[in-house]
Amino acid sequence: MQWNSVGEFLAMGGYALYVWGSFGACLVLMVVEPFLASRRLREVRRSLIRERLADELESQQRTQ
Amino acid sequence: MRQSLIHWFKYGSPQSFYPLAGRMIPWFWAAAALFGIAGLWISFFVAPTDAQQGEGYRIIFVHVPASWMSMFIYLVMAFWAGLGLALNTRVSAMMAQALAPTGALMAALSLLTGAFWGKPMWGTWWVWDARLTSELILFFLYLGFMALQAAIDDPRRADKAGAILALVGVVNIPIIYFSVKWWNTLHQGSTINLTKAPSMAQTMLWGMLLMALAFWMYSIAVALMRVRAIILERERHTEWVKHAVE
Numbered sequence: 001m002q003w004n005s006v007g008e009f010l011a012m013g014g015y016a017l018y019v020w021g022s023f024g025a026c027l028v029l030m031v032v033e034p035f036l037a038s039r040r041l042r043e044v045r046r047s048l049i050r051e052r053l054a055d056e057l058e059s060q061q062r063t064q
Numbered sequence: 065m066r067q068s069l070i071h072w073f074k075y076g077s078p079q080s081f082y083p084l085a086g087r088m089i090p091w092f093w094a095a096a097a098l099f100g101i102a103g104l105w106i107s108f109f110v111a112p113t114d115a116q117q118g119e120g121y122r123i124i125f126v127h128v129p130a131s132w133m134s135m136f137i138y139l140v141m142a143f144w145a146g147l148g149l150a151l152n153t154r155v156s157a158m159m160a161q162a163l164a165p166t167g168a169l170m171a172a173l174s175l176l177t178g179a180f181w182g183k184p185m186w187g188t189w190w191v192w193d194a195r196l197t198s199e200l201i202l203f204f205l206y207l208g209f210m211a212l213q214a215a216i217d218d219p220r221r222a223d224k225a226g227a228i229l230a231l232v233g234v235v236n237i238p239i240i241y242f243s244v245k246w247w248n249t250l251h252q253g254s255t256i257n258l259t260k261a262p263s264m265a266q267t268m269l270w271g272m273l274l275m276a277l278a279f280w281m282y283s284i285a286v287a288l289m290r291v292r293a294i295i296l297e298r299e300r301h302t303e304w305v306k307h308a309v310e
Contacts (some may be wrong), residue, residue, distance in 0.1 A: 002112065012122070015118065015122075015184055017180075018120055018180040018181065018184050019123055022123045022126050022127065022177040022180040025173060025177065025180075026173055030282060033169055033286055034285070034286050034289060037286055037293065040293040044293050044297050044300070045296065045309045048296060048300060048305065051300075
């Protein structure tokens with residue numbers, strides 16, 4: 001290992017902005033994208049469930 | 065042979081692909097995490113300081129995997145789109161649609177990390193150089209594919225239009241790949257070459273390959289998550305979807 005301290009690791013030999021900027025951009029986008037994808041799935045599932053409940057309610061009313 | 069063919073056609077239907085994708089997703093996330101942790105460990109703690117670029121070269125561990133994935137996902141997307149166009153299979157068109165945003169993300173990351181690397185090493189965030197420009201065009205191809213599909217209301221027609229755009233755009237991939245050879249560019253030549261031994265330290269190579277695997281597993285996991293949503297959205301009027309959500 002080439003780092004003697006945490007500060008030295010964070011400084012990245014003077015390239016901190018560029019190295020952490022790159023890795024940070026990857027981290028941020030790769031957290032946001034799965035979040036958006038799972039939200040899209042949750043939303044369509046929720047609307048399908050709502051739709052089915054409405055159908056059930058309607059058929060119940062019809063039989064009454 | 066025939067048995068296995070039936071097997072594949074079975075998973076080609078949205079109804080059987082939906083639960084299969086759901087079962088596969090956690091495994092791809094686990095693989096992405098494992099490769100990612102190993103890759104990051106090598107990137108920061110094992111790979112030595114570069115003689116010329118100091119610690120700045122460590123951007124390679126995200127820049128190269130993102131760039132590879134941006135090109136590879138495009139090929140896979142065009143393949144599925146083309147298959148959907150030729151055989152009129154529903155899941156393949158949905159798969160192409162699910163891959164586009166992830167491909168766009170990889171192209172964006174390639175450009176972003178490239179800018180972060182270009183600034184300290186070349187003294188500029190951006191140049192209109194063959195490699196950079198063709199990668200930017202790739203990013204716009206992804207956006208164009210997504211916009212075109214979103215603009216057409218009938219999903220089957222949207223699939224067809226998108227597939228043609230995706231297939232025509234494939235011509236850009238060899239242009240990106242060979243740009244560093246065909247033109248005199250600021251961008252360095254390829255680090256890894258199929259015909260020559262890699263021009264880098266073994267540990268650096270391992271770090272890069274592990275990170276590439278992590279990006280690969282990530283892309284599969286997130287594309288499968290998205291394809292599940294697309295399947296439900298587009299099949300919502302079928303009987304099986306009504307029973308698929310509890």
